[in-house]
Amino acid sequence: MTDTPYGFDTLQIHAGARPDPATGARQTPIYQTTAYVFRDADHAAALFNLQEVGYIYSRLTNPTVAVLQERVATLEGGVGAVACSSGHAAQLMALFPLMAPGDNVIVSTRLYGGSITQFSHTIKRFGWSATFVDFDDLDAIAAAADENTKAVFCESISNPGGYLTDIPSVAAVAEGLGIPLIVDNTLATPYLCQPIAQGATLVVHSTTKYLTGNGTVMGGIVVDSGNFDWSASDKFPSLSKPEPAYHGMTFHETFGALAFTFHGIAIGLRDLGMTLNPQAAHYTLMGIETLSLRMERHVENAMKVATWLENDPRVDFVTYAGLPSSPYSDRAKSLYPKGAGALFTFAVKGGYTACVKLVDTVEIFSHVANLGDTRSLIIHAASTTHRQLTTEQQEAAGASANVVRLSIGTETADDLISDLDQALAAAVK
Amino acid sequence: MNNYTDKFLRELLSTTKTIAMVGVSVNEMRPSYFVARYLNLKGYRIVPINPGQAGKTLFGQMIYPSISEIPEEVGPIDMVDIFRRAEHVDQIVDEAITALSARGLRYIWMQIGVINEDAEATAVAAGLDVVMNRCPKIEHQRLFGELRKAGFNTGIISSRL
Structure with a gap:
């Protein structure tokens, strides 16, 4: 829409x-009101009718x-975005306009454990359900619909890392089914991957993570590409038909490409x-100003640490998709050319006991x-972030009992390697 | 989607004063009513065209049954904004060229979902600029700051006060 395309580093500021x-x-400023x-x-009426866009109440x-x-929205290449109180909130906010009781969503088996729980149990309270599929099997995605x-x-x-989704191929399957693809882009950030450019309809984030970047505030966001035709079928009546929850307004007809965000x-x-509070938005905005600079260092450090670990005899394997040994190395090069992120797992010789000792x-x-x-950051995923899952779910997600998850920061890489070296010496006898 | 530059849209929206809105509804939950009300609030003069509502008024303006029947005393019409399905657009554009060319007509605007490339070619041949498959309300809100209030990608980067 703009006349001059600006660079990422300009836009993030x-x-x-x-x-x-x-x-x-x-x-x-932090508008704390x-x-x-x-x-x-008349002004109040126009705002409540959505005939004029403005500020009514900070819940909205x-x-x-x-x-x-x-x-x-700009960094992701979308038309608009709605911020909310956490990444989990963002997932519900993304599904809410699409789903009615009895509806289902097809979900990758490779997700954050908390998301697997949200999708496999909690959303059932809304009458929704999820079907979990291996997203490397494109036919299985289509067959699950x-x-x-x-x-x-x-x-x-x-x-917990090591896997990269082939977004263009999955998006093509979703398009064939006439339904939107929602991509959680938390771990890549728009600096490493722009799902909308690869065919996604919606992007969600836990802004708590790299976007804020310093572990201060919780937040989430839903970005809409504006590319999906909600009226092409009868599947999405909340957007394509008169919405009784908003005195009969038809969102798609009224707002066109902006319908999902207005909804x-x-x-x-x-x-x-x-709702996200303005203080949290402020901290996240501070973080995003340096997103590209930080992500470059996160990725550079992750590659150094993963390479060192892979060559260490006390380590069974490393899952980092940036490594040439990764089964997703080619996918990383073609679809994630700026790097495969900074989160991965590695298996310690000595299994569960050695993992616990290492973390301590x-x-x-x-x-x-x-x-x-x-x-x-370090954590034993199987006993924490992926704890509520079955053993099969843990293995499918890449969070088996013998692996430790690392989130590589922006410190001096050699210091991180030295720390892991001394901890491995204590953990693996 | 057709690509219109922000510069072009800004100029169009800044220099247009009077808009004939063909197919505007008097039902306040219809999108066309939204657009008319918004543009009226922003200072544009709206000339409503709707044969089913002719003789009534909308925002104090008389509703006329057709473009050809807008009386001379209404004065110059800068733009015709069309809220009709694409198959009706040829006739509307022909009528606009005939009735309004001598009255300052410069722009034909077709709303979101309204795409008629033949009518576009006819209008361009008559010296008019055309926008298709867009909404003047949304473009105005985007270019003049209002969409920024709700987190939309306006594409505007500026450090000026």
């Missing part, structure tokens, strides 16, 4: 932001949060209430249930 019109403040004064009754829109939304299938969901770089604000945030012995690595921090 400027997109969505402008000097504050009231004060000239150059940094985006719940409500906004209407000019008059807030100037600080809006800057974050436009920035991520029925008339009530409303979306396909995967992660770009999957947690996310006017119904999703209004009724589910999983590291000094620089922090033992936490998070990822995408500037600090390097």
Whole structure:
């Protein structure tokens, strides 16, 4: 839509932001307010009718949060975005306009454990269900669909690492089924992968991770490509038919390519209430200003640490998709050319006991249930992030009992290697 | 989607004063009513065209049954904005060229989902600029800051106050 295409480094600093019109403040102010004064009754009516876009109540829109939304939408190449309170909230916000009781979503087996639990158990409370499929088997994705299938969901770089989804091929299957592909792009960030350019309809993030980048605030976001024709079938009545939850408005007819985002604000945030607060948006905006710089170092460090581990006799294997030995090495080169992320697992000789000892012995690595921090992090996925899963689900997700997950930070790579070296010496006798 | 530059759309929206809206609805939940109300609030003069509602008024403006029946005293018409299905557009464009060329007509706008390349060619041959498959409300909201309030990608990068 723009006349001049700007570079990623420019957009991560400027997109969505402008000097504050009231004060000239150059940094985006934190608009810490719940409500906004209407000019008059007509103005209020136009805002509530969505005939004019503006601020009503911070559950719906807030100037600080809006800057974050436009920035991520721009970096992802989407038309708009809705921020929300966490990555898990973003997943529900992405599905909510698409699904009705009795509907289902086809989901990759290779997901963050918490997402597998959300999809396999919690969404059943809404009358929704998920069918889990190996996304390297494209025929199986198509075969899993029925008339009530409303979306396909995967992660770009999957947690706990080592797997990269072939987004263009999966998107082609979804397109053939007439349903949107939703990609969780948390681990890649738009710097390493832009799912919309590869055919995805919606992108979700836990902004808690690399976008914020320093482990300070929780957040999530849903980006819409604006490319999906919601009215091409009767599958998505909340967008293509008069919506009783908004006095009979037909969102797609009224807002065209912006329909999904307007729906996310006017119904999703209004009724589910999983709003991001402006303080959190501020921290995340600070982080995004340096996203490309950090991701370059994350990836460079991950490659150094993974290579060192792979050559160490105390290590059975390393799953990092950036390594030439990875079965996904070719996919990394073609679809993730700037790097395969900075999250991976490795198997310690000595199995579960050695893993636990290793996690207890590291000094620089922090033992936490998070990822995408500037600090390097370590965790035993099978007993924590993927704990609620069955053994089969853990293995399918790449979180077997004998592996440790690393989220490689931006410290000096040699210091990370030294730390792992001393911990491996203690763990593997 | 046709690619119109921001510069072109800005100029169109900045220099247009009066818009004849063909097929505008008086039902306030219809998209065409949204567009008319928004543009009216932003200071454009709307001339509603709807044969089923002719003789009534919308935002204080008389509704006329057709483009040809807009009285001379209404004055110049800069743009015709079309809310009809594509198959009706040829006739509307022909009528607009005949009735409004001498009254300052410069732009034909076809709303989202309305694409008629033959009518576009006819209008261009008559010296008019054409926008298809877009909404003037959304483009105005995008280019003049309103969509920014709700987190849409406006494409605008500027460090000016």
